Amino acid sequence: LMEAWHTLEHIIIRCGLAVILLSVWTWRANRPTRFRGKRARSIAEEFKVYGLSKRTMYGVGCMKVIISLCFLCGHWAPFLIRPAAILLSLLMCSAVVFHLKVERDNLLKAAPAYIVLFFACYLALK
DSSP states (O other), X not given: OOOGGGSXXXXXXXXXXXXXXXXXXXXXXXXXOTTSSTTOOSHHHHHHHTTOOHHHHHHHHHHHHHHHHHHHHTTTOGGGHHHHXXXXXXXXXXXXXXHHHHOTTOGGGGHHHHHHHHHHHHHXXX
């Protein structure tokens, strides 16, 4: 019987989330996207829009990079997956709340946060 973390769907979700998180927090951090709160053109501007400090931004970014690494290493160290997924689920719940607080009229802005939250919960509960 194959462990859940070893199934193809689990591997694709884990690696997909890792790549998305790493891209958002590294090479795309200073690029505008249609999903940033208000008219923020970078993660730093977006955290400012939400009323969050640079320190908070760096803390969240650091956690998300570590979560990504846990997901990528999960094939060899599966015990890392669930705690990382639980932490990501909590972070994404906060992200959804902040997106909705700032963009009440544009629910599309929160869509990526909802999608990542969904898959993080999937990994946490599998």
